[in-house]
Amino acid sequence: MSLRYALLALLAVEPMTGYDLSKRFQSSVAHVWHAPDSQIYPELKRMEKDGLLQGRDVAWGSRGTKREYHITAVGIEDFRSWMNETLSYPPERDPVHLKAAYFEWAEPDSARAQLLAHIENFTARREDWQEKVDEILGDNNDILAKRLAQAPEEDRESIRAFKKFTYDGLIARAEQEIAWAESGLVLLDQLGR
Amino acid sequence: MSLRYALLALLAVEPMTGYDLSKRFQSSVAHVWHAPDSQIYPELKRMEKDGLLQGRDVAWGSRGTKREYHITAVGIEDFRSWMNETLSYPPERDPVHLKAAYFEWAEPDSARAQLLAHIENFTARREDWQEKVDEILGDNNDILAKRLAQAPEEDRESIRAFKKFTYDGLIARAEQEIAWAESGLVLLDQLGR
DNA sequence: CGGACCATGTAAGCGGTTACATGATTCT
Protein backbone atom coordinates (compact mmCIF):
# COMPACT_ATOMS: atom_id res chain seq x y z
CA MET A 1 0.00 0.00 0.00
CA SER A 2 2.95 2.35 0.44
CA LEU A 3 3.21 2.93 -3.29
CA ARG A 4 -0.16 4.60 -3.25
CA TYR A 5 0.98 7.05 -0.59
CA ALA A 6 4.30 7.69 -2.23
CA LEU A 7 2.34 8.76 -5.30
CA LEU A 8 -0.06 10.88 -3.28
CA ALA A 9 2.88 12.68 -1.68
CA LEU A 10 4.00 13.80 -5.13
CA LEU A 11 0.55 14.59 -6.46
CA ALA A 12 -0.16 16.70 -3.38
CA VAL A 13 2.38 19.17 -4.77
CA GLU A 14 1.04 19.40 -8.31
CA PRO A 15 -1.00 17.49 -10.89
CA MET A 16 1.01 15.26 -13.17
CA THR A 17 0.68 12.69 -15.90
CA GLY A 18 1.73 9.11 -15.29
CA TYR A 19 4.88 9.70 -17.27
CA ASP A 20 5.86 12.88 -15.43
CA LEU A 21 5.09 11.20 -12.18
CA SER A 22 7.17 8.21 -13.07
CA LYS A 23 10.17 10.42 -13.94
CA ARG A 24 9.80 12.53 -10.81
CA PHE A 25 9.32 9.42 -8.83
CA GLN A 26 12.63 7.97 -9.94
CA SER A 27 14.46 11.12 -8.93
CA SER A 28 12.81 11.61 -5.57
CA VAL A 29 10.65 9.16 -3.64
CA ALA A 30 12.32 6.20 -5.32
CA HIS A 31 15.28 6.75 -3.00
CA VAL A 32 13.11 5.49 -0.19
CA TRP A 33 10.47 3.58 -2.13
CA HIS A 34 11.25 2.09 -5.49
CA ALA A 35 8.55 1.37 -8.05
CA PRO A 36 8.74 0.56 -11.77
CA ASP A 37 6.43 2.08 -14.42
CA SER A 38 4.58 -1.16 -14.73
CA GLN A 39 3.40 -0.71 -11.19
CA ILE A 40 2.75 3.02 -11.29
CA TYR A 41 0.33 3.22 -14.21
CA PRO A 42 -2.10 0.57 -12.99
CA GLU A 43 -1.95 1.98 -9.47
CA LEU A 44 -2.94 5.43 -10.75
CA LYS A 45 -5.97 3.90 -12.42
CA ARG A 46 -6.96 2.15 -9.23
CA MET A 47 -6.50 5.34 -7.26
CA GLU A 48 -8.77 7.19 -9.64
CA LYS A 49 -11.37 4.46 -9.33
CA ASP A 50 -11.10 4.78 -5.55
CA GLY A 51 -11.70 8.52 -5.76
CA LEU A 52 -8.27 9.61 -4.52
CA LEU A 53 -7.38 11.12 -7.87
CA GLN A 54 -9.22 12.72 -10.69
CA GLY A 55 -7.82 12.14 -14.14
CA ARG A 56 -8.33 14.34 -17.14
CA ASP A 57 -7.21 13.83 -20.71
CA VAL A 58 -4.89 16.47 -22.03
CA ALA A 59 -4.02 16.98 -25.71
CA TRP A 60 -0.54 15.98 -26.64
CA GLY A 61 0.55 16.85 -30.17
CA SER A 62 -2.06 16.62 -32.89
CA ARG A 63 -3.60 13.23 -32.25
CA GLY A 64 -2.16 12.05 -28.96
CA THR A 65 -3.52 12.56 -25.47
CA LYS A 66 -2.11 12.01 -22.00
CA ARG A 67 -3.85 11.70 -18.72
CA GLU A 68 -3.18 14.21 -16.02
CA TYR A 69 -3.98 13.23 -12.46
CA HIS A 70 -5.13 15.67 -9.80
CA ILE A 71 -5.35 14.77 -6.15
CA THR A 72 -8.88 15.07 -4.72
CA ALA A 73 -9.99 16.13 -1.25
CA VAL A 74 -10.54 12.45 -0.51
CA GLY A 75 -6.98 11.77 -1.64
CA ILE A 76 -5.58 14.45 0.65
CA GLU A 77 -7.59 13.09 3.54
CA ASP A 78 -6.46 9.55 2.86
CA PHE A 79 -2.85 10.59 2.71
CA ARG A 80 -3.11 12.58 5.90
CA SER A 81 -4.72 9.71 7.71
CA TRP A 82 -2.06 7.28 6.52
CA MET A 83 0.54 9.72 7.75
CA ASN A 84 -1.04 9.59 11.20
CA GLU A 85 -1.23 5.81 11.39
CA THR A 86 1.43 3.80 13.13
CA LEU A 87 2.88 1.21 10.80
CA SER A 88 3.07 -2.39 11.84
CA TYR A 89 6.55 -3.84 11.68
CA PRO A 90 6.87 -6.92 9.53
CA PRO A 91 8.83 -9.89 10.89
CA GLU A 92 12.53 -10.03 10.12
CA ARG A 93 13.56 -11.28 6.72
CA ASP A 94 17.12 -10.56 5.80
CA PRO A 95 18.87 -12.75 3.24
CA VAL A 96 22.27 -11.17 3.82
CA HIS A 97 22.28 -11.91 7.52
CA LEU A 98 20.76 -15.32 6.91
CA LYS A 99 23.72 -16.20 4.74
CA ALA A 100 26.24 -14.62 7.07
CA ALA A 101 25.03 -16.89 9.87
CA TYR A 102 26.12 -19.91 7.81
CA PHE A 103 29.27 -18.52 6.23
CA GLU A 104 31.25 -21.62 7.16
CA TRP A 105 29.50 -23.30 4.22
CA ALA A 106 30.85 -20.78 1.73
CA GLU A 107 34.24 -20.67 0.10
CA PRO A 108 36.34 -18.03 1.88
CA ASP A 109 36.80 -16.12 -1.37
CA SER A 110 33.11 -16.17 -2.01
CA ALA A 111 32.33 -14.95 1.50
CA ARG A 112 34.79 -12.11 0.92
CA ALA A 113 33.18 -11.27 -2.40
CA GLN A 114 29.77 -11.15 -0.76
CA LEU A 115 30.95 -8.82 1.96
CA LEU A 116 32.57 -6.61 -0.66
CA ALA A 117 29.31 -6.54 -2.61
CA HIS A 118 27.58 -5.47 0.58
CA ILE A 119 30.07 -2.65 1.02
CA GLU A 120 29.75 -1.63 -2.60
CA ASN A 121 25.99 -1.59 -2.46
CA PHE A 122 25.80 0.57 0.64
CA THR A 123 28.59 2.83 -0.54
CA ALA A 124 26.61 3.58 -3.68
CA ARG A 125 23.45 4.18 -1.70
CA ARG A 126 25.19 6.37 0.79
CA GLU A 127 26.43 8.57 -2.06
CA ASP A 128 22.97 8.63 -3.50
CA TRP A 129 21.41 9.68 -0.24
CA GLN A 130 24.19 12.18 0.40
CA GLU A 131 23.32 13.81 -2.90
CA LYS A 132 19.74 14.14 -1.75
CA VAL A 133 20.90 15.82 1.45
CA ASP A 134 23.03 18.20 -0.59
CA GLU A 135 20.06 19.00 -2.77
CA ILE A 136 17.94 19.78 0.27
CA LEU A 137 20.58 22.01 1.81
CA GLY A 138 21.55 23.61 -1.48
CA ASP A 139 18.01 24.30 -2.64
CA ASN A 140 18.39 22.57 -5.96
CA ASN A 141 15.53 20.17 -5.82
CA ASP A 142 12.64 20.99 -8.07
CA ILE A 143 9.74 19.29 -6.33
CA LEU A 144 10.94 20.30 -2.90
CA ALA A 145 11.16 23.90 -4.08
CA LYS A 146 7.56 23.78 -5.29
CA ARG A 147 6.41 22.17 -2.09
CA LEU A 148 8.17 24.84 -0.06
CA ALA A 149 6.70 27.61 -2.17
CA GLN A 150 3.18 26.34 -1.49
CA ALA A 151 3.64 25.76 2.21
CA PRO A 152 2.99 28.44 4.81
CA GLU A 153 6.18 30.11 5.94
CA GLU A 154 6.13 28.51 9.39
CA ASP A 155 6.16 24.99 7.91
CA ARG A 156 9.14 25.43 5.63
CA GLU A 157 11.79 24.72 8.19
CA SER A 158 10.04 21.51 9.21
CA ILE A 159 9.64 20.29 5.67
CA ARG A 160 13.34 20.62 5.04
CA ALA A 161 14.26 19.24 8.43
CA PHE A 162 12.19 16.07 8.03
CA LYS A 163 13.68 15.31 4.67
CA LYS A 164 17.16 15.80 5.99
CA PHE A 165 16.32 13.69 9.03
CA THR A 166 15.13 10.89 6.75
CA TYR A 167 18.18 10.81 4.53
CA ASP A 168 20.56 11.24 7.44
CA GLY A 169 19.03 8.12 8.93
CA LEU A 170 19.55 6.19 5.75
CA ILE A 171 23.13 7.38 5.50
CA ALA A 172 23.81 6.31 9.06
CA ARG A 173 22.31 2.94 8.28
CA ALA A 174 24.49 2.56 5.22
CA GLU A 175 27.57 3.42 7.25
CA GLN A 176 26.63 0.86 9.84
CA GLU A 177 26.24 -1.80 7.17
CA ILE A 178 29.60 -0.92 5.67
CA ALA A 179 31.27 -1.11 9.07
CA TRP A 180 29.65 -4.47 9.70
CA ALA A 181 30.83 -5.93 6.41
CA GLU A 182 34.31 -4.59 7.02
CA SER A 183 34.42 -6.28 10.39
CA GLY A 184 33.41 -9.44 8.56
CA LEU A 185 36.42 -9.13 6.28
CA VAL A 186 38.66 -8.74 9.30
CA LEU A 187 37.03 -11.77 10.87
CA LEU A 188 37.72 -13.89 7.81
CA ASP A 189 41.39 -12.93 8.03
CA GLN A 190 41.51 -13.71 11.73
CA LEU A 191 40.00 -17.11 11.20
CA GLY A 192 42.66 -17.82 8.59
CA ARG A 193 40.12 -18.29 5.84
CA MET B 1 13.90 -18.51 -2.39
CA SER B 2 15.63 -17.83 0.91
CA LEU B 3 13.10 -19.87 2.84
CA ARG B 4 14.28 -22.95 1.04
CA TYR B 5 17.86 -22.35 2.14
CA ALA B 6 16.91 -21.44 5.66
CA LEU B 7 15.25 -24.86 5.86
CA LEU B 8 18.22 -26.60 4.28
CA ALA B 9 20.52 -25.00 6.86
CA LEU B 10 18.54 -26.70 9.61
CA LEU B 11 18.09 -30.01 7.85
CA ALA B 12 21.82 -30.15 7.17
CA VAL B 13 22.25 -30.70 10.92
CA GLU B 14 19.70 -33.46 11.36
CA PRO B 15 16.55 -34.93 9.81
CA MET B 16 13.32 -33.49 11.12
CA THR B 17 9.58 -33.54 10.63
CA GLY B 18 7.77 -30.47 9.42
CA TYR B 19 6.52 -29.81 12.90
CA ASP B 20 9.94 -30.15 14.55
CA LEU B 21 11.41 -28.00 11.86
CA SER B 22 8.78 -25.39 12.33
CA LYS B 23 9.45 -25.23 16.09
CA ARG B 24 13.20 -25.13 15.65
CA PHE B 25 12.77 -22.60 12.96
CA GLN B 26 10.92 -20.21 15.24
CA SER B 27 13.65 -20.41 17.84
CA SER B 28 16.59 -20.06 15.49
CA VAL B 29 16.59 -19.02 11.85
CA ALA B 30 13.38 -17.04 12.31
CA HIS B 31 15.45 -14.34 14.00
CA VAL B 32 16.89 -13.55 10.60
CA TRP B 33 14.23 -15.05 8.35
CA HIS B 34 10.66 -15.38 9.49
CA ALA B 35 8.30 -17.96 8.04
CA PRO B 36 4.91 -19.24 9.22
CA ASP B 37 3.87 -22.92 9.20
CA SER B 38 1.62 -22.33 6.26
CA GLN B 39 4.68 -21.57 4.21
CA ILE B 40 6.99 -24.22 5.62
CA TYR B 41 4.90 -27.34 4.96
CA PRO B 42 4.23 -26.70 1.27
CA GLU B 43 7.85 -25.67 0.74
CA LEU B 44 9.06 -28.97 2.20
CA LYS B 45 6.88 -30.83 -0.27
CA ARG B 46 8.27 -28.82 -3.15
CA MET B 47 11.80 -29.43 -1.95
CA GLU B 48 11.18 -33.13 -1.85
CA LYS B 49 9.77 -33.01 -5.36
CA ASP B 50 12.89 -31.14 -6.44
CA GLY B 51 15.09 -33.83 -4.94
CA LEU B 52 16.67 -31.68 -2.22
CA LEU B 53 15.02 -33.69 0.51
CA GLN B 54 13.87 -37.20 0.98
CA GLY B 55 10.79 -37.73 3.09
CA ARG B 56 9.86 -40.84 4.98
CA ASP B 57 6.74 -41.63 6.98
CA VAL B 58 7.34 -42.38 10.62
CA ALA B 59 4.80 -43.94 12.97
CA TRP B 60 3.36 -41.60 15.53
CA GLY B 61 1.17 -43.17 18.23
CA SER B 62 -1.03 -46.06 17.20
CA ARG B 63 -2.66 -44.75 14.05
CA GLY B 64 -0.88 -41.51 13.20
CA THR B 65 2.16 -40.91 11.05
CA LYS B 66 4.46 -37.98 10.50
CA ARG B 67 6.86 -37.25 7.72
CA GLU B 68 10.54 -36.95 8.46
CA TYR B 69 12.69 -35.08 5.98
CA HIS B 70 16.32 -35.91 5.28
CA ILE B 71 18.60 -33.71 3.25
CA THR B 72 19.98 -35.38 0.11
CA ALA B 73 23.37 -34.97 -1.54
CA VAL B 74 21.63 -32.77 -4.09
CA GLY B 75 20.24 -30.70 -1.25
CA ILE B 76 23.68 -30.23 0.30
CA GLU B 77 25.10 -29.24 -3.06
CA ASP B 78 22.32 -26.79 -3.71
CA PHE B 79 22.75 -25.19 -0.32
CA ARG B 80 26.48 -24.92 -0.74
CA SER B 81 26.12 -23.34 -4.13
CA TRP B 82 23.59 -20.82 -2.83
CA MET B 83 26.01 -19.99 -0.06
CA ASN B 84 28.63 -19.17 -2.68
CA GLU B 85 26.41 -16.98 -4.79
CA THR B 86 26.42 -13.25 -4.38
CA LEU B 87 22.93 -11.97 -3.69
CA SER B 88 21.47 -9.20 -5.74
CA TYR B 89 20.33 -6.24 -3.71
CA PRO B 90 16.71 -5.29 -4.19
CA PRO B 91 15.84 -1.62 -4.69
CA GLU B 92 15.07 0.43 -1.61
CA ARG B 93 11.62 0.12 -0.14
CA ASP B 94 11.28 1.46 3.35
CA PRO B 95 7.86 2.58 4.59
CA VAL B 96 9.21 4.10 7.80
CA HIS B 97 11.62 6.40 6.01
CA LEU B 98 9.04 7.14 3.35
CA LYS B 99 6.72 8.44 6.04
CA ALA B 100 9.45 10.28 7.89
CA ALA B 101 10.22 12.26 4.73
CA TYR B 102 6.68 13.68 4.85
CA PHE B 103 6.25 14.06 8.59
CA GLU B 104 4.96 17.61 8.22
CA TRP B 105 1.68 16.02 7.15
CA ALA B 106 1.31 14.13 10.41
CA GLU B 107 0.02 15.41 13.72
CA PRO B 108 3.01 16.06 15.97
CA ASP B 109 1.70 13.59 18.55
CA SER B 110 1.27 10.98 15.92
CA ALA B 111 4.77 11.53 14.59
CA ARG B 112 6.04 11.11 18.12
CA ALA B 113 4.04 7.92 18.59
CA GLN B 114 5.48 6.53 15.38
CA LEU B 115 9.04 7.25 16.42
CA LEU B 116 8.36 5.66 19.79
CA ALA B 117 6.98 2.58 18.05
CA HIS B 118 10.17 2.45 16.02
CA ILE B 119 12.23 2.58 19.20
CA GLU B 120 10.07 -0.05 20.85
CA ASN B 121 10.31 -2.37 17.91
CA PHE B 122 14.08 -2.21 17.65
CA THR B 123 14.52 -2.37 21.39
CA ALA B 124 12.62 -5.65 21.44
CA ARG B 125 14.61 -7.00 18.54
CA ARG B 126 17.87 -5.95 20.03
CA GLU B 127 17.02 -7.88 23.19
CA ASP B 128 16.03 -10.83 21.09
CA TRP B 129 19.26 -10.81 19.16
CA GLN B 130 21.28 -10.20 22.32
CA GLU B 131 19.75 -13.37 23.73
CA LYS B 132 20.95 -15.25 20.68
CA VAL B 133 24.46 -13.90 21.20
CA ASP B 134 24.33 -14.98 24.83
CA GLU B 135 23.24 -18.44 23.77
CA ILE B 136 26.12 -18.70 21.35
CA LEU B 137 28.67 -17.56 23.92
CA GLY B 138 27.09 -19.58 26.74
CA ASP B 139 26.72 -22.79 24.79
CA ASN B 140 23.04 -23.19 25.49
CA ASN B 141 21.72 -23.51 22.02
CA ASP B 142 20.58 -26.94 21.06
CA ILE B 143 20.92 -26.91 17.29
CA LEU B 144 24.18 -25.02 17.40
CA ALA B 145 25.56 -27.61 19.83
CA LYS B 146 24.62 -30.40 17.44
CA ARG B 147 26.10 -28.57 14.52
CA LEU B 148 29.32 -28.01 16.45
CA ALA B 149 29.48 -31.66 17.52
CA GLN B 150 29.32 -32.78 13.90
CA ALA B 151 31.78 -30.29 12.53
CA PRO B 152 35.51 -30.96 12.37
CA GLU B 153 37.35 -29.38 15.27
CA GLU B 154 39.03 -26.73 13.09
CA ASP B 155 35.65 -25.36 11.91
CA ARG B 156 34.08 -24.89 15.31
CA GLU B 157 35.55 -21.51 16.03
CA SER B 158 34.36 -20.21 12.67
CA ILE B 159 30.84 -21.51 13.10
CA ARG B 160 30.48 -19.69 16.38
CA ALA B 161 32.21 -16.60 15.09
CA PHE B 162 29.96 -16.24 12.05
CA LYS B 163 26.83 -16.53 14.12
CA LYS B 164 28.07 -13.97 16.56
CA PHE B 165 29.10 -11.73 13.67
CA THR B 166 25.60 -11.98 12.22
CA TYR B 167 23.76 -11.12 15.40
CA ASP B 168 26.24 -8.40 16.35
CA GLY B 169 25.46 -6.78 13.02
CA LEU B 170 21.75 -6.91 13.66
CA ILE B 171 22.21 -5.48 17.15
CA ALA B 172 24.28 -2.62 15.75
CA ARG B 173 21.59 -1.97 13.19
CA ALA B 174 18.92 -1.92 15.88
CA GLU B 175 20.95 0.54 17.90
CA GLN B 176 21.36 2.77 14.90
CA GLU B 177 17.62 2.74 14.28
CA ILE B 178 16.94 3.59 17.91
CA ALA B 179 19.42 6.47 17.81
CA TRP B 180 17.82 7.75 14.62
CA ALA B 181 14.31 7.71 16.06
CA GLU B 182 15.55 9.42 19.21
CA SER B 183 17.09 12.18 17.14
CA GLY B 184 13.69 12.49 15.48
CA LEU B 185 12.04 13.06 18.84
CA VAL B 186 14.59 15.77 19.62
CA LEU B 187 13.93 17.32 16.23
CA LEU B 188 10.19 17.47 16.87
CA ASP B 189 10.87 19.34 20.11
CA GLN B 190 13.24 21.73 18.39
CA LEU B 191 10.72 22.50 15.71
CA GLY B 192 8.18 23.28 18.41
CA ARG B 193 5.81 20.59 17.25
C1' DC C 1 13.40 9.78 -42.22
C1' DG C 2 15.28 7.94 -38.14
C1' DG C 3 16.30 7.99 -33.33
C1' DA C 4 15.35 9.63 -28.81
C1' DC C 5 11.88 10.19 -25.91
C1' DC C 6 6.88 10.53 -24.47
C1' DA C 7 3.07 7.75 -23.12
C1' DT C 8 0.73 3.64 -21.26
C1' DG C 9 0.18 -0.39 -20.31
C1' DT C 10 -0.70 -6.25 -20.10
C1' DA C 11 0.32 -11.08 -18.62
C1' DA C 12 2.41 -14.61 -16.17
C1' DG C 13 4.32 -15.80 -12.20
C1' DC C 14 6.23 -15.76 -7.44
C1' DG C 15 6.78 -15.30 -2.61
C1' DG C 16 4.37 -14.11 1.26
C1' DT C 17 0.07 -13.08 4.34
C1' DT C 18 -4.17 -14.23 6.55
C1' DA C 19 -7.65 -16.95 7.71
C1' DC C 20 -9.43 -21.20 7.97
C1' DA C 21 -9.63 -26.36 8.56
C1' DT C 22 -8.98 -30.94 10.56
C1' DG C 23 -7.76 -34.62 13.29
C1' DA C 24 -4.64 -37.37 16.21
C1' DT C 25 -1.93 -37.78 20.63
C1' DT C 26 -0.44 -37.05 25.21
C1' DC C 27 -0.98 -35.37 29.67
C1' DT C 28 -3.53 -34.29 33.78
Add this chain to the structure above:
DNA sequence: AGAATCATGTAACCGCTTACATGGTCCG
Protein backbone atom coordinates in the same frame (compact mmCIF):
# COMPACT_ATOMS: atom_id res chain seq x y z
C1' DA D 1 -12.99 -36.00 29.83
C1' DG D 2 -10.80 -31.96 28.36
C1' DA D 3 -6.79 -29.18 27.34
C1' DA D 4 -2.49 -28.66 25.33
C1' DT D 5 0.16 -29.82 21.78
C1' DC D 6 1.51 -32.56 17.71
C1' DA D 7 0.79 -32.77 12.84
C1' DT D 8 -0.31 -30.91 8.24
C1' DG D 9 -2.08 -28.41 5.43
C1' DT D 10 -5.61 -25.38 1.76
C1' DA D 11 -7.58 -21.15 -0.40
C1' DA D 12 -7.92 -16.54 -1.45
C1' DC D 13 -5.58 -12.64 -1.94
C1' DC D 14 -1.94 -9.08 -2.50
C1' DG D 15 2.06 -6.56 -3.85
C1' DC D 16 5.80 -6.88 -6.64
C1' DT D 17 8.90 -8.63 -10.57
C1' DT D 18 9.96 -9.59 -15.23
C1' DA D 19 9.23 -9.56 -19.74
C1' DC D 20 6.84 -8.04 -23.33
C1' DA D 21 3.97 -4.80 -26.30
C1' DT D 22 2.53 -0.71 -28.83
C1' DG D 23 2.24 3.60 -30.79
C1' DG D 24 2.70 8.62 -30.87
C1' DT D 25 5.81 12.99 -30.88
C1' DC D 26 9.70 15.97 -31.51
C1' DC D 27 13.99 17.22 -33.29
C1' DG D 28 17.82 17.27 -36.39
